[in-house]
Each structure stands twice: as C-alpha cells, then as structure tokens.
Amino acid sequence: MPGQRIDIHTHAMPEQAVAVMAARGFKPTGGYKISVRWTPEAALAYMDRQEIAAQLVSMPMTFGGSPDDPEFGTRLTRMINEGHAELIAKHPDRFGAFASLPGDGPEQALAEIAYALDELGLDGVVLTSNVLGHYFGDPHLEPVLAELARRQVPVFVHPVDCPYIDVLGFGRPSSIVEFPFDTARNITNALYTGVFRRHPGLRLILAHCGGVLPMLGWRIGEHTVMGRGPDDADIDPAHVADVLRGLYYETALAGSRNSLLPTLEVTSSDHILFGTDWPAAPEPTVELNIANLTSFDGFTKEELQGVERDNALRLFPRFA
Secondary structure (H helix, E strand, O other), rough: OOEEEEEEEEEEOOHHHHHHHHHOOOOOOOOOOOOOOOOOHHHHHHHHHEEEEEEEEOOOOOOOOOEEOOOHHHHHHHHHHHHHHHHHHHOOEEEEEEEEOOOOOOHHHHHHHHHHHOOOOOEEEEEEOOOOOOOOOHHHHHHHHHHHHHHOOOOEEEEOOOHHHHHHOOOOOOOOOOHHHHHHHHHHHHHHHHHHOOOOOOOEEHHHOOOOOOHHOOOOHHHHHHHHOOOOOOHHHHHHHHHHHHHHEEEEOOHHHHHHHHHHHHOHHHEEEOOOOOOOOOOHHHHHHHHHHHOOOOOOOOOHHHHHHHHHHHHOOOOO
16 A cells, blocks of 8 residues: 655656667666666555655656757657656556656747646656756756746756766766766856846755755855855855755655755755655665655654655645
C-alpha cells in the first residue's frame, strides 16, 4: 500500500522519447549509468516499497535543435510532456509532472509553457541549472522567467553539466560536486543580476537542498557589500537572505546533517521538500538517504511530516 510521502524529484521518460534520444546518441547527463529502467510499473512498485504516495516526474535535460534538425528540441520536448500527461491520466493520484521546456529559444519555450500547463494540465515546470549554457539572469531566459513568475507556477531547478565540464569535471561523474556547484552558480547569478527583484513571483524548488548554496549563503550576501560586478544589480545582504529564505529545497541525496543543517540556516523547515532522485539514484542509496532524513534530530515530528508531505501539498494541492 502507498504511504504518505510526496516525492518531487524523480525522473521519467516516455518510451517514444527514449527511442528518439537513443537514435540521436543522447546519454544521461552526469556521466554515470542508471541501473534501473523507468517504467510506470517499476515506479509504482518502488513507491510502495518506499512509502511514497505520489511522484512528480521530470526530465532533467534541456534539448535544442541542430543545423540538420532545427526543431528537434521543440519536437522532443512536446513528446516528453505529452507522455507525462498520458501517465497522469492513467494514474492521477500517483503521478504528477514538471513540464520540460525546449532550448530552441524563448518563443518556443513560452509556447510550451502555455501548452503544457493550460492544455495538458501538468503540475509545474522543470528548468536546468543552465539552459544550454544560459544561466538565470541571461537576457535569453528573461521572457521565460517573467512568464513563470507571472503564473507563480512551481519551478523545479535541476542541475546539469556546466559549459566547461570537460575542464572542471576531471572525468568523474558530475553528480559528485559539479551538479551542486552549478545550482549555486545559477542562483548566485540570478541574485546578482536582479532576477528576484524583477520577478518576485518566482517559486523555485532547488534540487539536492540547493547544492552548496546554503553553505555559501552568508558569504554570497556579504559580497554584495564587499564587491560586485560592474553590471550587477543594486542588492544587499538582506535581499540575498530574503530570497534564500523564500526558495524551496528538496532532499534527494541531501537528507543528511551535512546538507540539512546549512539549509536550515537559510530557510525554515516548511520550505524543505522530500525527494529521492530515483532511478538516477539507486534504491539502496535512496533508502540510506531516507534513513538519514527520518533520524535527523533537527526536525520535530510535525516538521518531518511537513518535509515528507505537507509542505508539498501547499505547492501541489491536488494530491491532498
């Protein structure tokens, strides 16, 4: 029988989209192999084993066109979102989805936001920590962030390789440190370029408790006084603290004290959500992370209930 947890960080790909990606030679970002093939049946069985009532699936990559197929990203993204909608239609109480957006340009992304949210009825949007090299604060993403802020839709921010991963990655899986760094890099750039001043309606959920961002929170704020770039926004430590406090943070691969203690320094327990990163994270790792989370002495019983379920219901009330 399903439990009560709501898992907002799990990854799924419709079969048709998997075939299209394989034909183009795409591989999972991060440099490691996923040991379990996602299917609805495998996901439901996994959810029951881990006391998960519902999952919000997402595809943690951005796809763009190429000279030989300029509309590839837009076409594949539409296929992914329609596949997610079909999954939800079959299992409305067990699955939700963050809509993917194409990386072909702002117009294509805006069109997909409207289609995925207004016609397909998906639950939110997933954005990668850089969108084919564009970070939050880049003018390329400004229309997209403005629309997401206007709608106040939950936006799951998932890390991907930075553009210089060949130099910085040392040949290791990016999930070790580069993913947490790119999340922090993205949100820091958003802060310093004034994204949250311009778009206060943004409702961002950061994967993996924001990576290294919470630990660097005070430092990032204080550097608004010590020195900013010549084109940076006029922000101060209070603005940085307010933004970090208002973000949401999820616990996939981040359920230990190492991640939770810094996160609770920048926000409160009602802004922390449950996530597992399955099947990218193997089930034994998920179980260890859940054990760390549920044994953490920094939460009261009521706060842990919030992390595992109630906080997500405020963002996704249909699962109530």
